[in-house]
Amino acid sequence: MTSSSTYKRDDLSIDQRLALATAARRLGEEFTGVFGAETIERFLHTSYEQFATKAAVANFLPLLAERFARQRLHALARVEGKSDGRPIVLFLCVHNAGRSQMALGFFTHLAGEHAVGWSGGSEFASEINPAAVASMAEAGIDISREFPKPWTEEIVRAADVVVTMGCGDACPVYPGKRYLDWELEDPAGLSVEQVRPIRDEIERRVRALLAELNVPVP
Template identity: 65%
Template sequence: MNPPPPPPPRPSVLFVCVHNAGRSQMAAAFLTHLAEGRVEVRSAGSAPADTVNPTAVATMAEVGIDISAETPKILATEAVQASDIVITMGCGDTCPVFPGKTYLDWELDDPAGQGIEAVRPIRDAIESRVRTLLDELLPEPLPHA
């Protein structure tokens, strides 16, 4: 009897926005939560803020995901090189580009300086895009809410 084949390598995704304080943090949190360990998740910013946007923290808490302990991180070349998919959210030309990577640009409003009523639709759009991404990345379907 042959041993079972090794599991396929986990895909890795890097979310990038300017401050790594709102959109990329929410996207990384959704992917981490929904993928249940089946995807390696990173987020970073080209000019990271000091803290995660408190309104982003509040809107994520509304859906049961706690990002209050997260901290914005600087975009490092190594993070891009280690990722299969790089998803940018308004970082423009500051994101390094390497051959062999898949790059996606998600146009989403920046939650910076906006109230919770304005950030909820941004959060919901991010969740929808993350669910679609997971359907493409993982062979077995995820349960949809």
């Protein structure tokens, strides 16, 4: 399927339809007893639609849609009161390609199974900043398999803490939600050497946040 501003299921190739059908089956098995097939199909196809205009990831659209739909379904379950008790932190920036991805990388690495981290962007990019990937690799954390993604209502509502980084008025605001605004330089267009101080400051802030949440770290 070519990049298009209008997503239609009829435009999908046979391979894409099969891939989405397989994804729906996997999600259905994972969320048995939690959500019905109709909800899973809706989340899967709306997730696909959100990535459909990103030509750079066109070959991986079914996989990205499945991964994002899974996150959204977990978020919806949390909103509906089906929680395992772990704190959820959402990191938001404009493109979800640099700062928020590095923050998520540190958070996931340090928190392990004790907390849940998500990230998103108000105008998500087509790929992660290579300098951010390289600088995180220097710290022993691989974020190369992550991908920029948007935020959705259920994801924001499910989060216990929303950390914003430069998205200003574009970041979602929900009453009663805890928000933290981290003023950090945007790594877009910077070299790996220039990104390192930003990376180190993000690690410091993530560690401090985990301490506030009483999440044990190595």
